[in-house]
Amino acid sequence: MNKALMDGMVAKYLESYNAPAKDAIWQQHSATFRRFWSEQVLAQEKGAIPDDACDVIIRILDRHGKGNTRDSEAVARVMVPQGVWRRIFNSIHSDRDLARLIDSIFTAEEPGRRATLIDELYRTNEGKKNSLTGKSGSVITAFIAAFDPVNNLTVISLKHRKAQIDFLDLVLPFDWVGASVGWRIVRSNLLLREATRALGVDGSARTQSCFWYFEPVKALWKPGEHTVKRTDKKVTVTVPEDIEAENEGETAGEDREELRESLQVQAVLAEIGSLMGFKIWLPKSDRNRVLTKWTPEPGELLDELPPSYDPTTMKTIEQIDVIWLKRRSIVRAFEVEHTTSVYSGLLRMADLIALQPNLNIKLHIVAPESRREKVFQEIRRPVFSLLEGRALSEICSYLSYDIIAQLREQKHLEHLSDHVLEDYEEKAEEAD
DSSP states (O other), X not given: OOHHXXXXXXXXXXXXXXXXXXXXXXHHHHHHHHHHIIIIISOSOOSOOOHHHHHHHHXXXXXXXXXXXXXXXXXXXXXXXXXXXXXXXXXXXXXXXXXXXXXXXHHOOSHHHHHHHHHHHHHHTTTOOSSOSOTTOHHHHHHHHHHOTTTSOSOOOHHHHHHHHHXXXXXXXXXXXXXXXXXXXXXXXHHHHHHHHHHTOOSOHHHHHHHHTSHHHHHHHSTTEEEEEOSSOEEEEEOOOOHHHHHTTOOHHHHHHHHHHHHHHHXXXXXXXXXXXXXXXXXXXXXXXXXXXXXXXXXXXXSSOOOOSOHHHHXXXXXXXXXXXXXXXXXXXXXXXXXXXXXXXXXXXXXXXXXXXXXXXEEEEEEOGGGHHHHHHHHTSHHHHTOSSSOHXXXXXXXXXXXXXXXXXXXXXXGOOGGGGGGTOEEGGGOO
């Protein structure tokens, strides 16, 4: 680390960041979060927490939350879909033991005690598909930061914390890989706060966290992202590193298993679309295999697509994994990615945009949660970001396999519109 360079960065940051004003906002946010936790999540009433009440808190927790603007103050880009946040809150609200355990995490003053309680939460919540306890620790860390932003960093990603620790050449007093999630969350919070203070950034944990996302500083510890100026705007692009190394672990057996899972997801997408009243298109190469998992009613599955574009465009569209249509118009298109490289679907979507720059179709990449970061990395490649018209990251969103399964469990799908997907999708242009 270049000390002179960092000294200059610290000076620029402190000059640009109005800590007293920001801290006042976070005092209000913390009070709002605590009130919601006490009056809604911990309430004895068994009914669901109203969406409106959840959405106020989602805006505090997640910059991606509906209603937030570029200038909104939120914990971080947690990138949990709106509908999943609501599900998390209601899952905790309906499980008294889970709610009390999380409450004890908030109020734990001794670091070792808090780490132990977080690990207990992970054990207690194991197998529950509520998105509360992921590998990155983002959700519980965001909760802790919202509850007390004075003492808890809003750097919520453990991967980001480790990158910052490595950048500072800090000596870890424990084995990062072998340590539990709770231990990593708690110890990295203490370590980074102390190290950031040593750089000259004192004050609240929120003030220190924002230093790490100050653009000149972020470029130092988070390489691989670059800003490219298009004719209309600036876009963030990424250049993935060793692609061959990433793919070395693939085996034929894994490929076959993942192919079967992807066909199941295609079938579920087709079923959801048909229940919502859409006509469905499946590529003829996949059709027979998908139909072993989904049985359409007469007229639901199209034999031919309506000829709305030129032959080259139509050939591209015909290969898309699942399409929802209303009358003669394509409403949504889905590519289900089962390969580690996640290239094929993105390339097909990019081909479509290259052929039709003004295309007004909602596009989605559907992939396992384990590939989420890979999808975002690939979708922001320069070749996809500099397409004529708009960057692919602005048009094409990500949906996980788990989200599609959760959506299928929604009651009364026949009464929902396709806009419900907007509560669950994630966009690469908004991801950290």
